[in-house]
Every structure is written in C-alpha cells, then in structure tokens.
Amino acid sequence: SSNTKMESITEALNNLFCTAISAAFPDIQDPPVVIALAGNNPKFGDYQCNSAMPIANIYKQSGKKVNPRDLAQKILDNLPSHPMVEKCEIAGPGFINIFLDRAYVVKSLSTIFEHGVQPPTVEKKRVLIDFSSPNVAKEMHVGHLRSTIIGETIARLLEFVNFDVLRINHIGDWGTQFGMLIAHLQDRFPDYLDNMPPISDLQAFYKESKKRFDEDPEFKKRAYACVVKLQSFEPDHIKAWQLICDVSRKEFQKIYDRLDITLIERGESFYQKRTEKIVKELEEAGLLEEDEGRKIMWGDQSTNIPLTIVKSDGGFTYDSSDMAAIKQRLEEEKVDWVIYVVDLGQATHFYTLFACAKKAGILDEKKHRVDFVGFGVVLGEDKKKFKTRSGESIRLVDLLDKGMEKALDKLKEKGRDKALTPEELKRAQEAVAYGCIKYADLSHNRNHEYVFSFDKMLEDKGNTAVYLLYAYTRIKSIARTANFTPEKIKELSKKESLPLDHEKEWKLGKVLLRFPDELLKTLNDLYPHHICEYVYEIANTFTEFYESCYCVEKDSSGDIVKVNYGRILLTEATAMIMEKCFHILGLNPVEKM
Numbered sequence: 001s002s003n004t005k006m007e008s009i010t011e012a013l014n015n016l017f018c019t020a021i022s023a024a025f026p027d028i029q030d031p032p033v034v035i036a037l038a039g040n041n042p043k044f045g046d047y048q049c050n051s052a053m054p055i056a057n058i059y060k061q062s063g064k065k066v067n068p069r070d071l072a073q074k075i076l077d078n079l080p081s082h083p084m085v086e087k088c089e090i091a092g093p094g095f096i097n098i099f100l101d102r103a104y105v106v107k108s109l110s111t112i113f114e115h116g117v118q119p120p121t122v123e124k125k126r127v128l129i130d131f132s133s134p135n136v137a138k139e140m141h142v143g144h145l146r147s148t149i150i151g152e153t154i155a156r157l158l159e160f161v162n163f164d165v166l167r168i169n170h171i172g173d174w175g176t177q178f179g180m181l182i183a184h185l186q187d188r189f190p191d192y193l194d195n196m197p198p199i200s201d202l203q204a205f206y207k208e209s210k211k212r213f214d215e216d217p218e219f220k221k222r223a224y225a226c227v228v229k230l231q232s233f234e235p236d237h238i239k240a241w242q243l244i245c246d247v248s249r250k251e252f253q254k255i256y257d258r259l260d261i262t263l264i265e266r267g268e269s270f271y272q273k274r275t276e277k278i279v280k281e282l283e284e285a286g287l288l289e290e291d292e293g294r295k296i297m298w299g300d301q302s303t304n305i306p307l308t309i310v311k312s313d314g315g316f317t318y319d320s321s322d323m324a325a326i327k328q329r330l331e332e333e334k335v336d337w338v339i340y341v342v343d344l345g346q347a348t349h350f351y352t353l354f355a356c357a358k359k360a361g362i363l364d365e366k367k368h369r370v371d372f373v374g375f376g377v378v379l380g381e382d383k384k385k386f387k388t389r390s391g392e393s394i395r396l397v398d399l400l401d402k403g404m405e406k407a408l409d410k411l412k413e414k415g416r417d418k419a420l421t422p423e424e425l426k427r428a429q430e431a432v433a434y435g436c437i438k439y440a441d442l443s444h445n446r447n448h449e450y451v452f453s454f455d456k457m458l459e460d461k462g463n464t465a466v467y468l469l470y471a472y473t474r475i476k477s478i479a480r481t482a483n484f485t486p487e488k489i490k491e492l493s494k495k496e497s498l499p500l501d502h503e504k505e506w507k508l509g510k511v512l513l514r515f516p517d518e519l520l521k522t523l524n525d526l527y528p529h530h531i532c533e534y535v536y537e538i539a540n541t542f543t544e545f546y547e548s549c550y551c552v553e554k555d556s557s558g559d560i561v562k563v564n565y566g567r568i569l570l571t572e573a574t575a576m577i578m579e580k581c582f583h584i585l586g587l588n589p590v591e592k593m
C-alpha cells in the first residue's frame, strides 16, 4: 500500500526501531521505543529515537552501569535498512537523530496526485457515535451545538478511515415532561386527532404547560396519568406525543441542514420495550438494590454514585434507557466501539454506565471500546454562562442568523461584495459564518470551556476559520494564475517531481507528510483540535515557503515570465491536504472569497 498512499512515518519508524531495539536488548522485556518529531534545527534531523536513555536507566536499576551513547550505537547496529531513512546520527547523551530520505518523501507525497489523499490504514471497526441528542420541547441549546459539531467531526474522521459508522441522535423524547405536554395539548387543541395543532413556538408551549403543572394540582394529576398512558402505548396519547415530537424534529432539522449535519434519530422512546426487559434481567441477576423505594445499581470502586434504574413510582429513567441502549448497541448492532459526545457535566453518569454495563456482562473491554467524549461549557464574552441579556438561553437559529450577518459585514469590510458575484458572495458568507462557528468550537481543547465571541472567531489572523479559508483561496489561486486546471496538474505530476531541496520546500513537504499521523493521533484520543492545529501549521508553513520560493514569476507589467512547475505541484499538494482536513472539520472551502 505504500505505493498508493502516504505511509504513517511514526508508525513505520516505531516498527523499525522496535525491531532494532528488541534485537539489541533481548535481556529486557518490552524495552521502550520512543520516537519523536525533531526540533526545527536541520542539524538534528527530522525525527528522533530517544530510547537509549530510558534503557540505560533500566540497566542502572539492576546495578549495571552503561553509557547510553553505546546503547544508541547498539540500536543502530541492529537497525534494518528502510527506504524511508537516509541516515541516523547519535547526538548528545544518546539521542538518535533520524534523517528522512528525500526521494522517499517525494514518492510518498506524490501518491496523492494519482490516488488522491488517502486515509491511513487501520483495522476496520463498526462504530456507533451518539451525538447532538437534544430534548424534545426544550430548546436545543449551545451545549447541544457543541455536541453536534464535535460529534459530526469525529464521525467524518471515522468515515474517512473507512469505518462502518452509525450516527445516532439519542433524543430526549420519552421523559415525564410528556405528561404535562400531552395534557396541555388536549386542553388547548381538543381536536388534535383530526387537525394538526398549529404550535409554532414549542418552547412557549412547554412553559405554559409547566406553569399549569406547578400551579394546578388537578392538572398535575392528569399529567401523571398521561405519562402512564403514553408509556403503555395508548394510541391517542402516542398520537399526541408524535405531534409534539414532530414540531421539535422540524426545528432540529433546520439547524442540521444549515450546518450540514447527518444523524439517524433514535430517541429514548426507541428503548422502552428493551428497558423493561433489561430491568428484569438486572433484577434477576441480583444487581439491583432497594433504596428508599427506588431500585439502584452500583458501578465499581471508581464511581460513587449509583444509577437509578427504577424510580419509586415504578417509572424508568435516563439511566435505565441508557443501560438498554448500550446493550442494544453492543449486542444487536454488534458495534465494536461506542462513542458518547456529551457535556462534561455528565461524566459521572457515563463512567457509572460503563461500569454497570461491565458488571452486567454487556460490555467486554477485551472486545469493545467505549468512550465518553466530554466537553466544557460555552461561555459568553462576560465569561458567564452563554445567555441573552434578559437571561434566556440563546436560540440556535438566532445564533446562526447572527453569524450570517456578521460574516457578511466582514466580507464587506474587505470589499469582497464588489469583487464577487452575488452567488460567490453568498457561498463565501455561508462558508465564513458556519465555518467560524464550527472551527472556534473544534480548535479549542474540548475539555476546556470556551468563550463564544463572533469578533474573535471572525478575526483574519491567528488560528481561525477565516484565516484558513483565505489561506486556502490564495493557494488555489496560484495554480489558477499559471492556468493550471486539475487535469493539467495531474498530467504535470507525471512529468515533474515535487521539489524538496530548498529548506522551505523541505519543511513544507515534511509537514504535509504528517497527515496520516495527525489523523491516527486524533482517532486514538478523539481530540479534534489536533487537526485544527495541524491545518494551521500547514497554512503557516506554506506562507513561509511562498515568501522565499517563487512559484510564478511575473514582470513589472504583470506578464508571467517563469513558472516553477514543481512548486506548482507542491502548492497543489498543500491545497489537497488542507481540503481533506477542512472536510473532516466541516469547513466548506470556496475557491474565491
């Protein structure tokens, strides 16, 4: 496969040095193999192997005094030759500096012209990713927006490496709030079975019913009765529930369409029958404990809050449907990996869920991988929880509209409204508006809270979507200036080879070569900001290259006098790899903006 795609450098070096180190030190069990990227000084090579020092320490502990430089030499004596490595040098106390072979790098990068930018090779998995997951009748809020954006990017990454991916929207559509909603619907729209009730503002409807629920004991009683009827699937109540869900569903879909998000809806209601079943099973297995009328289940020592499996009134909970859901996912869907993208406030819930699933024999960590992908809260510019001035939570549609407005202002400020056709302007506006919202979210370490600020995310300097989208259009325009269409580039790539001799060309080439490694890293820890930092580094390294290496030379009258064809190829390779990263990040690059 090394002839059709870029190989992961760290993986290849790891294998190579692992072979050498195991052969050099057969007396040490699992000797450490430490491969790192070298610093900026070309003297120190491109990668390093830093294993000699920790191995010397292992010997020291068993009373043997050795010089790490000698150990480094022993590693090199056992190193098989590999086309990737030009030479190695021992430096300082025992570092091994690795110099990559330029012809190898040219060959590896050039695969993208014939085969496109291919994903790294990984063992295929079937993955279910649970993300977005808003609640019916309650407004979808910025927390759900974070889950939606992060989840979509992880799903795109998993799909890019050719996994089987199930994108599941675990909507809150079965809670006790439906009792009061249905009771209120029956009063407000008595003919709801024949005529579609015109509910335009479900949030207001929710508030009205909540008010009655809190103030009117008679209504409250009816609301409880409605939940019981709903959960026993009484047809008229199911119909009412369906109507309410439909209103929410349409609102959610508007957001998903605008942000280009794909999901399969499978809400809590989907698991009702399965929940009944699993509760019985847990009970029979003796895993439930009575607690003031509730039935609870404990996880393991690492978690100190139990799941509530059955409430004192006999009803099920968020916890019990999650137990049913994890079972359905691992046993019926037969996935190898389940990923939950939910705010950090629910960390305990999920770690307890995983522990309980293990205890119940549903989750087997030798076979399955489960991840809780948590994220911090979104703050307003006042560093307080993101709210409107009157203290209401911000509606996502309003937020997206505002983004569109601000993006247009930004483009006008740069005079782009005069340079672009109305269609081009519209495309640029959407790319900037939705791109900046997604990128601001993804580029922050998801474990941290982040401050939502349109002014910051629309800056055209620094690690922002605007900066990157502009960098991309500039790169794309270079080949255009020299009249290169994609077809001509492909032809050119058969004749010309990528130039990597100039210091800045080599630096750019090596950054591009890291593409598979950056994806593997993100696949492993599920932190999308790695990919953001990587594209940002590509854009910056490209700028450095472009400032010192001409691609197209023009005379004073603007006529092209010289084209460096190899560099045009390097430019195009840069654009292609950026495009793939953009795709994973959900950014829509435009050729003109």
Ligand code: ARG
Residues within 6 Å of the ligand: 130, 133, 134, 135, 170, 171, 172, 322, 325, 340, 342
């Ligand atoms: N609906 C929940 C909320 O808004 C999130 C659901 C996450 N997924 C899950 N399987 N519990 O907080």
